[in-house]
Amino acid sequence: MADTKNKKEKSPVVLFVAEEKEPLFSKKNRKLLSDPLDDNNPITVQVLGICSALAITVQLKPSIVMAIAVIVVMACSNVIVSLLRNLIPNRIRIIVQLVVVASLVILVNEVLKAFAYDVSKELSVFVGLIITNCIVMGRLEAFALGNGPWKSFLDGIGNAAGYGLILVIVAFFRELLGSGKLFGFEVLGHKGATLAESTGLYALGYENNGLMLLSPAALLVVGVIIWVQRSRNRQLIEKH
Amino acid sequence: MNRDSNAYTFIFAAIMVVIVATTLAFAATSLKPRQDENVRIEKMQNILSTIGIEASKEEAQETYEKYITEELALDNNGEIVVEGEEAFKIDLAKEVKKDEEQQRFPLYVADIEGKKYYVIPLRGAGLWDAIWGYIALENDVSTVKGAVFDHKGETPGLGAEITQAWFQERFENEKIYDTSGNFVGVTVQKGYSGGNDKDDNAVDAISGATITGDGVTAMIKDRLEYYLSYLKEQNSKVALK
Numbered sequence: 001m002a003d004t005k006n007k008k009e010k011s012p013v014v015l016f017v018a019e020e021k022e023p024l025f026s027k028k029n030r031k032l033l034s035d036p037l038d039d040n041n042p043i044t045v046q047v048l049g050i051c052s053a054l055a056i057t058v059q060l061k062p063s064i065v066m067a068i069a070v071i072v073v074m075a076c077s078n079v080i081v082s083l084l085r086n087l088i089p090n091r092i093r094i095i096v097q098l099v100v101v102a103s104l105v106i107l108v109n110e111v112l113k114a115f116a117y118d119v120s121k122e123l124s125v126f127v128g129l130i131i132t133n134c135i136v137m138g139r140l141e142a143f144a145l146g147n148g149p150w151k152s153f154l155d156g157i158g159n160a161a162g163y164g165l166i167l168v169i170v171a172f173f174r175e176l177l178g179s180g181k182l183f184g185f186e187v188l189g190h191k192g193a194t195l196a197e198s199t200g201l202y203a204l205g206y207e208n209n210g211l212m213l214l215s216p217a218a219l220l221v222v223g224v225i226i227w228v229q230r231s232r233n234r235q236l237i238e239k240h
Numbered sequence: 241m242n243r244d245s246n247a248y249t250f251i252f253a254a255i256m257v258v259i260v261a262t263t264l265a266f267a268a269t270s271l272k273p274r275q276d277e278n279v280r281i282e283k284m285q286n287i288l289s290t291i292g293i294e295a296s297k298e299e300a301q302e303t304y305e306k307y308i309t310e311e312l313a314l315d316n317n318g319e320i321v322v323e324g325e326e327a328f329k330i331d332l333a334k335e336v337k338k339d340e341e342q343q344r345f346p347l348y349v350a351d352i353e354g355k356k357y358y359v360i361p362l363r364g365a366g367l368w369d370a371i372w373g374y375i376a377l378e379n380d381v382s383t384v385k386g387a388v389f390d391h392k393g394e395t396p397g398l399g400a401e402i403t404q405a406w407f408q409e410r411f412e413n414e415k416i417y418d419t420s421g422n423f424v425g426v427t428v429q430k431g432y433s434g435g436n437d438k439d440d441n442a443v444d445a446i447s448g449a450t451i452t453g454d455g456v457t458a459m460i461k462d463r464l465e466y467y468l469s470y471l472k473e474q475n476s477k478v479a480l481k
Contacts, residue, residue, distance in 0.1 A: 090244060110275075114274035125393065
């Protein structure tokens with residue numbers, strides 16, 4: 001988390017504490033939403049939240065649920081902490097942030113258990129681990145404590161969506177190449193026991209890549225995304 | 241009030257704790273019935289999947305009633321002490337903590353087109369926390385029809401893989417009696433080289449999940465032992481090799 005704070009903020013908006021009247025979706029506010037999706041992406045640029053990106057991206061469905069869960073938790077916790085920012089005693093602010101995040105995560109977990117039991121089992125410990133997701137605490141400390149609720153809300157949604165976007169992209173490639181499916185549907189054809197029983201690509205002798213089902217594959221995909229992103233936007237390349 | 245004073249900090253923390261506790265307690269209590277229902281349905285699905293029947297959430301109840309003909313619980317002498325729905329409700333997590341004499345041992349009997357299967361719930365310890373599952377025996381009370389396992393907190397990617405179909409499929413058609421007729425259970429073996437041998441009472445373990453695998457071995461051996469006398473009695477006609 002200290003890394004986030006020390007890191008030079010790329011977006012000028014973060015330094016700007018606005019309290020005067022401005023339209024809800026002013027240019028600056030829109031940037032709060034769009035920046036983390038690309039130029040200031042929590043995973044590919046700030047390299048936060050990698051651990052859960054490895055674990056739950058084998059299939060699309062859990063990644064999308066995880067993305068939604070993180071969006072809900074980050075948006076709510078950012079707003080709550082921002083509303084309380086003038087009341088929170090400075091000495092226990094990290095604990096207060098943790099309590100806010102932890103209670104929201106427990107709520108999300110309970111709701112998932114009641115309404116999406118299969119998914120909650122699949123995500124198992126990772127829902128709980130949203131609490132320790134560096135992105136959540138990082139944004140609370142770096143943004144919500146110094147900005148109004150609306151801006152914090154946008155910032156939370158933006159960063160969580162930036163995280164979720166990468167999850168979904170990674171999961172898309174891992175599920176497609178690893179098991180030849182998308183959302184559990186066999187999009188590349190059916191793999192039978194023999195070549196003759198197979199359809200689609202499998203009939204031509206295509207094989208699934210087992211490596212894509214293992215965690216390291218997520219790093220490979222994230223690496224490729226970082227590469228593509230930096231070759232498109234050279235400003236992101238670190239100077240040594 | 242000074243935001244940095246001790247009094248303020250304490251009051252803030254106290255109020256925060258009360259609000260958070262109330263909210264969470266309320267949410268947990270109001271969602272409990274739905275969660276319990278999910279757990280109940282899942283238990284039915286698990287029992288059905290050991291005998292090779294996959295049922296969706298909606299159909300689980302109906303399919304379960306169709307195939308499961310008896311729900312009972314034994315005492316440690318193999319006598320039936322509970323029958324019917326009460327036996328389904330028995331929480332093995334609580335039972336295993338009791339003394340052997342007071343424990344009840346649930347058993348579900350399934351009937352698929354005249355073939356009888358015995359589904360036995362299992363519970364044991366993995367590396368980090370509890371592991372549990374169900375194992376179904378065929379009419380000869382030695383051949384495993386199928387098994388499912390689940391866990392509370394095994395390492396994702398290692399021990400947690402016991403929930404995967406490819407691991408559970410290895411148990412199918414394994415025998416719990418060795419060739420001389422002694423009860424040995426099914427061992428999860430490191431460096432297994434038996435290939436497809438179904439008479440060696442062992443299956444291949446998962447790399448990096450030795451302790452979870454040992455837990456599965458122990459759980460099958462320990463739990464099945466209590467049912468042997470009852471099952472033998474049911475199948476006195478079937479000669480065990």
